[in-house]
Structure formats: C-alpha cells, structure tokens
Amino acid sequence: MDQKRSLRFAGWYFLYTTGLSLLGLVIVGIGGYLFVGGLTFGPETLYGYPIPQVTTQSYLGIVPVILGLAVWRVGKAWALYHTLTGAIAEDLGETYDTEHVKSDIVAVLDDRLSDMQQDLQSVNRELRNIKQADEFDFGSEE
Structure with missing residues (x-):
C-alpha cells in the first residue's frame, strides 16, 4: 500500500x-x-x-x-x-484480480481437456489398429 x-x-x-x-x-x-x-x-x-x-x-x-x-x-x-x-x-x-484468476483457471482447464482429447484419440487409433490386425490374422487359430 x-x-x-x-x-x-x-x-x-x-x-x-x-x-x-x-x-x-x-x-x-x-x-x-x-x-x-x-x-x-x-x-x-x-x-x-x-x-x-x-x-x-x-x-x-x-x-x-x-x-x-x-x-x-x-x-x-x-x-x-x-x-x-x-x-x-x-x-x-x-x-x-478475480478476472485474471478466472482466465488462468480456464486456460489450465482448457489445456487439460485438450490433453485428454489427444489421449483418447490415440487410444482409439491403437484400438482400431489392433482390431484391423485381428481381422487379417488367419493362421494362428489352429
């Protein structure tokens, strides 16, 4: 002061x-x-x-x-x-400043949500790849 x-x-x-x-x-x-x-x-x-x-x-x-x-x-x-x-x-x-604090919190949450979205997309890609690999695997069941 x-x-x-x-x-x-x-x-x-x-x-x-x-x-x-x-x-x-x-x-x-x-x-x-x-x-x-x-x-x-x-x-x-x-x-x-x-x-x-x-x-x-x-x-x-x-x-x-x-x-x-x-x-x-x-x-x-x-x-x-x-x-x-x-x-x-x-x-x-x-x-x-409450507006500044709010904007900081929103920015952090936005970053976390985008990270989660990227993680989900990569998990979905890996699951699709595993599914496609299982469809073309013919000789291992005998």
Missing part, C-alpha cells in the same frame, strides 16, 4: 476516534452535571464544610457516564475495524 492511501486511512481513523471520543466525553459531561446537580449539602460538616449527600437524582447521573464510556470504547473499536478492513479490502482488490 502506498503512503497516500495509508495516510488517508490513518486520517479516517483519527477522525472517527476523535469524533466518537468527543461524543463520549459530552455524554460523560452530561452525566457528571446530573450527578453534581443531584447532590445536596447535609447537616454534617467536616472541618466546617458541609458534606454532600447523594440523592436519587444524583444516581441517575451514573447512567450517562457509563453510556459515554461505552460510546468511547465501542467507537474506538469500530473505527479500527472499519478503517482496517477497508484498507485491506482496497489493497487486496488490486493485488488479486
């Missing part, structure tokens, strides 16, 4: 991973916002600062965080699969 194609597929991989990572980061940010927004300050203090209390709304912020991480990881794997298979398919598409 030449450098131009390699750079093109590397660029696509970079764009896919960057876009999906940013999407995952935005989803994680939304989850963090929901988590922090659900915190309330309770009556207990630690060195004079109130201790935050986790509420039910705060627990709902965990779902987008997990979803954002999943988008990032699955997106990274998809980007690798998509660009790698595309690069390999494009490279093999030029390396292995």
Whole structure:
C-alpha cells in the first residue's frame, strides 16, 4: 500500500476516534452535571464544610457516564475495524484480480481437456489398429 492511501486511512481513523471520543466525553459531561446537580449539602460538616449527600437524582447521573464510556470504547473499536478492513479490502482488490484468476483457471482447464482429447484419440487409433490386425490374422487359430 502506498503512503497516500495509508495516510488517508490513518486520517479516517483519527477522525472517527476523535469524533466518537468527543461524543463520549459530552455524554460523560452530561452525566457528571446530573450527578453534581443531584447532590445536596447535609447537616454534617467536616472541618466546617458541609458534606454532600447523594440523592436519587444524583444516581441517575451514573447512567450517562457509563453510556459515554461505552460510546468511547465501542467507537474506538469500530473505527479500527472499519478503517482496517477497508484498507485491506482496497489493497487486496488490486493485488488479486478475480478476472485474471478466472482466465488462468480456464486456460489450465482448457489445456487439460485438450490433453485428454489427444489421449483418447490415440487410444482409439491403437484400438482400431489392433482390431484391423485381428481381422487379417488367419493362421494362428489352429
């Protein structure tokens, strides 16, 4: 594969991973916002600062965080699969020309069939010669 194609597929991989990572980061940010927004300050203090209390709304912020991480990881794997298979398919598409392979196979089969035809013709000739020789053999049966 030449450098131009390699750079093109590397660029696509970079764009896919960057876009999906940013999407995952935005989803994680939304989850963090929901988590922090659900915190309330309770009556207990630690060195004079109130201790935050986790509420039910705060627990709902965990779902987008997990979803954002999943988008990032699955997106990274998809980007690798998509660009790698595309690069390999494009490279093999030029390396292995199916029409050329078909024509080679047909040529080999044609050669084999013509050899078989010649062998059959020579066997038929030999059988005819043996038959003709047997017709004119008169004295050996006594």
